[in-house]
Amino acid sequence: MTTDREGIVTLVNGPVVKAKNMSFFKVREMVTIGEKRLIGEIISLEKDEATIQVYEETEGLKAGEKINSTGMPLSVKLGPGLIGNMFDGIQRPLKTIESISPNFIPEGIGLLSIDEEKKWDVKMLVKEGDYLKQGQVFAEVPETLVITHKIMVPPNISGKVISAKENGSYSIRECLIVLEDDDGKIHELTMVQEWPVRTPRPSARRIPIKQLLRTGQRVLDIFFPIAKGGTAAVPGGFGTGKTVTQHQLAKWSDADIIVYIGCGERGNEMTAVLEEFPELIDPRTGKPIMERTILIANTSNMPVAAREASIYTGITMAEYYRDMGYDVAIMADSTSRWAEALREIAGRLEEMPAEEGYPAYLPSRLAEFYERAGMVETFNGEEASVTIIGAVSPPGGDFSEPVTENTKRFVNAFLALDKKLAYARHYPAINYLTSYSGYIKMLEEWYRENVGEDIIELRAKMLKILQEENKLMEIVQLVGEDVLPDDQRLILEIAKVLKKGFLQQNALHPEDTYVELAKQYKMIKTINHLYDRAYKCVKSGIPISQIRKERLFDEVIKIKYSVPNDQIDLIDDVIEKIDQYYEQLESKYKD
Incomplete structure (x- = not known):
């Protein structure tokens, strides 16, 4: 809804516009600017002067052009048609834009979003006379093919159904449906809701984290887990x-829906994703996979203000599907580019810079984003979650x-790539010495x-072996491996098996790209069994040259390729070979 209020552009500075006659506007209000009706958002207001960040190219915009209000904050339309779609940072559909302008996103195309003409098959779940509360599913x-979209009563609305459509398109x-609330006010509900992107959607209550986000990646699932609802x-x-x-x-993660935000990455990298x-x-x-995925693409050559908005667009969509009872995972690639957009806009606003030119409010903006993750009880009484996984691209x-x-400071799992x-x-190049996860204690049960x-104890034991190996390698590089006692040389060998056979994972191999938890557990048990049997032999005085049987160690490493996920009993054969070899060795040296 557009109002009669009009402001006037006084200065254009890249994505930032200064304006006057703005006393009737509000901070965070969405406006259209100039003849092309560029989309912008008021970010500061002093008396009748405003600063507006513009989400489109401002080339050609000049002083004196008119500014009109849309009567609402920067919002997204939430309804059927989000999944499988590709949007820019302010929810404009790229496929639709391509049909209008094949090579570039033109200015002034307006707030296109989900298709308003398409007919959807609707199954109604309520009838006249029913009383509906906020968040209740009515259709x-x-x-x-894999996601059922649940049409919900918007937050903060409840009432009696006074009319309802039949099933149909x-x-x-x-x-x-038409609702009459307790005050007698009438609400006409459609399939679409509009929600301001910078405001978290409400839920009945937050609940403690208690489930692993299964990824099929061994280094994550066993060593540095991410929880559903975690960061x-x-x-x-x-x-x-x-x-x-x-x-x-x-x-591979077992989230129901994926929201992938390409936030300021290079155009060719985002094109590869698309x-x-x-x-x-x-x-x-x-x-x-697009049957359960939403893509948001805002590359480094798109307007910088839209890049800043893109992560809020993505998290709002994620919260909307969470409210239906789905587990949603957000991939933000990368938050460094988003922070650079903040830095550029802060520079245009002539704000006092903090460390390395970033604005002083960078920590609070990061906190606001990550705190929107979590596991909640929805208004329907279901448990659902939003998990945020943000890539960071530190220079050098x-x-x-x-x-x-x-x-x-604001995430519980830190997966440092080395x-x-x-x-x-x-690969994955996750450093097993500097990475950590705070979810181990929460997920122990x-x-x-x-x-x-015994999985928690096994994990701790394997991490200790890796830490010991790191210390020993400093000695080896100085004076060589031969000076070490046999028990320490064994640690080097087992660490090698652990790194090659467990932590290293081939994303292109059909058996290794995804590994069930049952197989992961049996693999780490086998490596531990190999260590225990070999260590017993070392303590019996058997030389390490005999204990370290290359073919046997290779067989343990190759379990990841040779044993399918649905045939993990085959690992028992490898364990049997370990026992046979070391029993023969012990018998030989005993005699």
Whole structure:
């Protein structure tokens, strides 16, 4: 709804516009600017002078042009048609824009969003006379082959149904039910809701985290887990595999819906995502992965203000599907580019810069974003979650820079990508010495019930071996391995098996790209069994040259390729070979 209020442009400075005659406007209000009706948002207001951040190119905009209000804050339309679609940072559909302008996003195309003409098959779940509360589902739409879209009563609205449509085909703007609230006010409800992107959607209550987000990636599921409703950062320099890691998580994690936000990445990298994702088959359903994915693409050459808005657009969509009872995972690639957009806008506003030129409010903006993750009880009484996994791109891989340091304060899992591991072709290149997860304690009971009684102890033991190996390698590099006692040389060998056979994972191998938890548990048990049997032999005085049987160690490493997920009993054969070999060895030296 447009009002009669009009402001006047006084100055254009890139994505920032100064205006006067703005006393009737409000901060965070969305406006249209100039003859092309560019979309912008008021970010500061002093008496009748305003500062507006513009989400489109401002080239050609000049002083004296008119500014009109839309009567609402920057909002997104939420309804059927989101999943499988590709949007820019302010929810304009890229496929539709391509049909209008094949090569570039033209200015002034307005707030296009989800298709308002398309008819959807609606199954009504309520009838006249029913009393509905906020968040209650009153209709269902098969949005894709795998996702049923639940049409809900918007937050803060409740009342008695005084009329309801029959089952049938309707567009998203057609009225489906009419509610009369307790004050006698009438509400006509359609399939679409509009929600301001910077305001978190409400829920009945937040609940403690208690489930693992299964990813099929061994280094994550066992060593550095991400919880459903949790937060994780994936920092790493150029070429360390941030995007590949997020692709794996998007493809294999057991979230119901994926929201992938390409936030300021290079155009060619985002193009690869837009081309590859529609072709990927979802291993969970056998259908295209886009049947449960929303893509938001705001590349580095798109307007910087829209890049700043893109993560809020994505998180609002995620919260909307969470309210239906779905588990949603957000991949933000990358929050460093988003922070750079904040820095550029702050510079245009002539704000006092803080560390490395970033605005002083960078930590609070990061906190606002990550705190919108969580597991909640919806107004329907269901448990649902939003998990946020944000990539961070520190210049030169320097983790002491402000975005990485501040992100570390607000996330519970820190998956540090290592340049040396990446150059050694060890993927995922997650450094097992500097990464951590705060979810181990929270998920301890879940692990014992769903994976194995001793899995937490096994994880701790394997991490200790890796830490010991790191210390010993410093000695080895100085004086060589031969000076070490046999028990320490054994640690080097087992650490090698652990790194090659467990932590390293091949995303292109059909058996290794995704690994069930049952197989992961049995693999780590086998490595532990190998260590225990070999250590017993060392303590019996058997030389390490005999204990370290190359073929046997290789067989343990190759379990990841040789044993399918549905035939993990084959691992018992490897355990049997370990026992046979060391029993023969012990017998030989005993005699």
